[in-house]
Structures are given as structure tokens and as C-alpha cells.
Amino acid sequence: MKLSFTKMQGAGNDFVVLDETQGLLGLSAAQYRWLADRRFGVGADQILTVRAAPPAQAGQVDFEYIIHNADGGEVEQCGNGARCFARYVFDKGLTHKKQIRVLTRAGIIAPQLQDDGRVTVRMGCPRWQPGQIPFDAQGLRSQAQHQDTLWWLPLEPSELLEPPAAGAQREQGAGVWLSVVSMGNPHAVQRVASVQDAPVAVQGAWIERHPRFAQRVNAGFMQVRSRSEIALRVYERGVGETLACGTGACAAVVSGIRQGLLDTCVDVHMPGGMLTIEWQGGPADEVLMTGPAQTVFEGTIEIADSL
Incomplete structure (x- = not known):
């Protein structure tokens, strides 16, 4: 054909x-x-x-x-x-x-x-209730961060359905604090000190297929530079790391606003370019994304x- x-x-x-x-x-x-x-x-x-x-x-x-x-x-x-x-x-x-x-x-x-x-x-409109992601939060540690909830996600081999294709290895007891957001597709966002040094390939592969996410998940690594600017890398579900992820940028900004870290209009810098994300912060407010x-x-x- x-x-x-x-x-x-x-x-x-x-x-x-x-x-x-x-x-x-x-x-x-x-x-x-x-x-x-x-x-x-x-x-x-x-x-x-x-x-x-x-x-x-x-x-x-x-x-x-x-x-x-x-x-x-x-x-x-x-x-x-x-x-x-x-x-x-x-x-x-x-x-x-x-x-x-x-x-x-x-x-x-x-x-x-x-x-x-x-x-x-x-x-x-974004959603963040675990069942709306979907995300199985039962039994997980959590902590309040302003209006958001962070979840401790264990990254032990026993918690995974299958090892990542890359053959990544992690120590027992390892885990990360995550914010979960749905933009119509599932996202797990964590703050990092530097996106350049973030273990995106290894950790992203483990998070993406973690059994707590019934439909798998897009793993975001967010560095807050100021209240109006972040850097972001995303390991996309079913793809791997990409140069940019629009819904990932939206999810990261929603997460940052709910944690009290960001203002309502944010420039998101990704390896492939910049997107501008706007969200007024309410559950009935739509997220606006502008880019090339x-x-x-x-x-x-x-x-x-x-x-």
C-alpha cells in the first residue's frame, strides 16, 4: 500500500x-x-x-x-x-x-x-485525584505541599511488572516523591535540582511502567528556575525521552502551581524548545498551551x- x-x-x-x-x-x-x-x-x-x-x-x-x-x-x-x-x-x-x-x-x-x-x-481541565490518573495510591506515604499531594513511589524491583528494557538497576528501598496529574493522559512529575543531571533514561523507564500506574505513565523531571520559568525533561509512555512533551509541560506547570512554586503563566524550556503554559489554578480552569x-x-x- x-x-x-x-x-x-x-x-x-x-x-x-x-x-x-x-x-x-x-x-x-x-x-x-x-x-x-x-x-x-x-x-x-x-x-x-x-x-x-x-x-x-x-x-x-x-x-x-x-x-x-x-x-x-x-x-x-x-x-x-x-x-x-x-x-x-x-x-x-x-x-x-x-x-x-x-x-x-x-x-x-x-x-x-x-x-x-x-x-x-x-x-x-487538569485532574489530580489518584483514581482519575489512574494511580493506585493505596498504602503509599504522602505529604501535603501547599494545595498538592506528593506521593512516595517505591522503585524497588519487587514493585515492578517487568525490568526496563535498558537493563537499569536500582537499590532496594529507592523511591521518589511524585505529583500525579492527568491532562487527559497520565503524568507523574518530580522536582529535580538540575534537569541536566536528572536520571531520565534510567528512572523514567522504571516509573513509566510502575504497576501503580494501570495505564503506564509519562514521567516528568522538573527544575524550577523562577516563579515564571522551569526546565523540563519527559520520559514519554511508549516512546522514551522526547525533545518535548506538550501535555508533560502542562502537567509540570499545574503541579508547580498547586505546590505554590509557580505563577499562572510559565515558560517551559525543554531540549527541543520552549512552550508557554497558562493556568489560573482552579479545578474548572482550562490549561492553555502555546508553542510552535x-x-x-x-x-x-x-x-x-x-x-
Whole structure:
């Protein structure tokens, strides 16, 4: 099967974008994995699929947004991808509106193209109750931090379903204090003194697949530089460390605000670039994310039906 695609990136988080507005392609998990493979396919952190609004939501949303991670699994949300999605449908003439409503597995988001080329996305309201992540907090130590709750997550081998692929080893009794946030997908955020020195590859792999997180989790490592600026690295669920994570930036800022560390508008510096995150702090307040979205190249690729 010959497949047309667009390669895009937002703050270094890169995507293959597919158009299914005229009909479903019917790709398998193995085919998504192959497309994302940087040696045999196109290469991407996620595969983004554009679909027409479902008939049941006609008039309520403009499009449907489907996301597959590099491991082939479908996920609920991707913030950097949402900005690229909005840029794609506008540039391709699928809509002439600069603000659209998009249905995701996590709910409805509202991206808006800005005059400076950036895209702002209303990412919905954060949630932090353990059951909403989902996160099994039963029996864990906890401590209050301003309006937030930090949880002590053991990182002992006996606590894990399987060892990380990287073969990481940790001492018995090791653990970390985490803040848990859902931005439509699960996040665990910890404060570190320096993101440069943070053990993202090793510790992120252990946290991502910890059995306390029923759907696995995105592990964030946050360094607070000031009340309006943080540095962040994220080990993404089903992907590994990426150059940027939009929902991870949102989750980190929400966590920092709830802990009394940050103001309501924060610049988030990640290896791939900067995002600006705004949140007024209330449970009914939506998180706003603003950042770049760029087309890298377009092409066609032959993909085997037998994958």
C-alpha cells in the first residue's frame, strides 16, 4: 500500500501526520510501529491521524484527532501533536478557520492559530485525584505541599511488572516523591535540582511502567528556575525521552502551581524548545498551551500489508 504523509514537529517532538478525512486507512499496530521506526520507516515520536468529525458530534467539533505512539499503541492526548494537527488542517485547506474544535479520546480541545505562527491550544481541565490518573495510591506515604499531594513511589524491583528494557538497576528501598496529574493522559512529575543531571533514561523507564500506574505513565523531571520559568525533561509512555512533551509541560506547570512554586503563566524550556503554559489554578480552569508547529517535509512511502 502506498501511503501519503506529512512530517511535522513541535518543539522537536516529531510526528507523521496521516489524512483519513476521505476514508479510513485501516493500519495495524505493527504498521504504525513501522512508520515511526527511524531506520525502516519515516521516523516519529507519534503518528497523528486526521479524521472528519464523527456524525454524532457533527456541529460540535470540526475534526477527530487520533494518536498512536511509536510502540503502536493508541493514546488519549498529545499536546505538541495538537498544535501540529491545527497547523496541518489549516495549511491543507481542510478548514479556513483559525480556531477549531477537535475531538480526542480525552475530550474536546480547541487549538487556535496565532498571527506570529505559533498555536495556542485549550487543553482542558487538569485532574489530580489518584483514581482519575489512574494511580493506585493505596498504602503509599504522602505529604501535603501547599494545595498538592506528593506521593512516595517505591522503585524497588519487587514493585515492578517487568525490568526496563535498558537493563537499569536500582537499590532496594529507592523511591521518589511524585505529583500525579492527568491532562487527559497520565503524568507523574518530580522536582529535580538540575534537569541536566536528572536520571531520565534510567528512572523514567522504571516509573513509566510502575504497576501503580494501570495505564503506564509519562514521567516528568522538573527544575524550577523562577516563579515564571522551569526546565523540563519527559520520559514519554511508549516512546522514551522526547525533545518535548506538550501535555508533560502542562502537567509540570499545574503541579508547580498547586505546590505554590509557580505563577499562572510559565515558560517551559525543554531540549527541543520552549512552550508557554497558562493556568489560573482552579479545578474548572482550562490549561492553555502555546508553542510552535512546523511542517518538515511531505512524501509517500510503500508500506507492506503483511506487517
